[in-house]
Amino acid sequence: MDPVFEFCLRMGDNTLVLGHRVSEWCGHAPVLEEDIALANTALDLIGQTQLWLGLAGEVEGKGRDADALAFRRDAWDFRSVLLVEQPGGDFGNTILRQYLFDQWQALFLAALTSSSDDRVAAIAAKASKEVAYHVERSRGTVVGLGDGTAESHARMQAALDRLYPYVGELFAGDTVDEEIAARGIAPLPGSLRDAYDAALSETVAKATLTLPESRWTHTGGRDGTRHSEHLGHILTEMQWLQRAYPDATW
């Protein structure tokens, strides 16, 4: 498989699956400002998905567009990390999942703006602006809730304990990443870990939370070898209409 195609799927599937998860909150947020912010975040993520999967289809050259890739692949062909597949849980879990992803995405996109592939650099330049806002908001909310009441603190600590074992996968590279890095398209994922840890530690400290000691991580999403059980349910909902009416255009 073309490593650039694989790379674009990894980028686009993350934003697609997380965009789906965030949009599950439509109309159910704790406060109206959060309804707006969550819908806006989901909208940005779906917009980024259109770009990444559009480029994936172009690179593949088999006539599949972004919609065909989003709605006509089964779970094993998805390349989303396990973190974004995790259920929303309470709002604390949702905003922490968002922060853990946003912080990674902000660093990774910043590096991609100088990609040797102009198409990748262009998507990164556009998405970086949106993600700068996402990370500012999710970081601020994590800090606010961590350093809020005893209950909000306890819920945020529980969310961190629950989700931290999915962070390491964002930095787990394989031969696809080596090929992509060798061509100057993207840095090796692991090369961003120190910068990520520094940012995460600062946020966790401000939020008066404690980072779990173990860096042990679940893997299997970004290489598609073993997704979570959740992904199948996400796709069941997301792809139902396209599969029920395969001849229709919308």
Next chain:
Amino acid sequence: MYAQMVKSTGHGVKSRAEMSAEEAHFQDRIDAGEKIEPKDWMPDGYRATLIRQIAQHAHSEVVGQLPEGNWVTRAPTLERKAILLAKVQDEAGHGLYLYCAAETLGVSRDELTDALLDGSMKYSSIFNYPTLTWADIGAVGWLVDGAAIMNQVPLQRTSFGPYSRAMIRICKEESFHQRQGFDIMMKMAQGTEAQRRMAQDALNRFWYPSLMMFGPSDKDSVHSAQSVAWKIKINTNDELRQKFVDQTVPQAAYLGLSIPDPELELNDDTGHYDFSEPDWSEFFAVLKGNGPCNTDRMDARQKAWDDGAWVRDGLMAHAEKRNARTAAE
């Protein structure tokens, strides 16, 4: 339009002779087309009616997220998903401006939320109907937003400044919403047999509830007469309903869809369409809480509010700690 059956003072319009000097001056300002601003003197009835009307509209925007949010995770293309997300986001934003406009009248957003949740304030009857197929998302944009625009365009000229300014902003976005709804319907009406069936079914289910959005005839209502005198209401419900029917019938014909009304006919004498009234007993049943989705909608809002309490408390506590730290420095 998301304000139905808003009651004003209930005493009818006062004659000049019955008005106090303040009331007469206030009415003169309105008659001269001046905007009333929050700090200006206003009759208690004007304030109370506006709070109910603006809040009902705000609640409708908030509850209105639910039937549309119902299809975001199942939207048929990435573009349709993005457009629907943008629309739902706009609606939450409209709710926010409207709550802010209501707050200028001396009521808090939390008080209004409590009133929604305890049932003492209503939201538009239309959001108590379910969205069952993707075509319903088209029908909601085309018909529901279309009906809303009919009411909101004149309200841009309403006498209360913050409400008028909110309406100007909202109308710009609503017309985009209506176009996207019509675009969904067009794609489906020109699509496969199953898509055409979905489109017709959506029109069948949403036609009469859309006509109900304007409220029952109010040509003899004392409440409406007072609201008209205060320029809180610009047109009668029947005028707006007729305008909506006149606009929508040719659009349905263009789509090749049939409006579910055998009595519908262009009246050559009036130049308007004659049409059947909706079943008003259904409307009153929905307002009383017996619509197909009233319970689900209120449960969803109550759950969001209850589940969100720790978040709101946590963020408030954090803001207080931060302020205390800043003050100590």
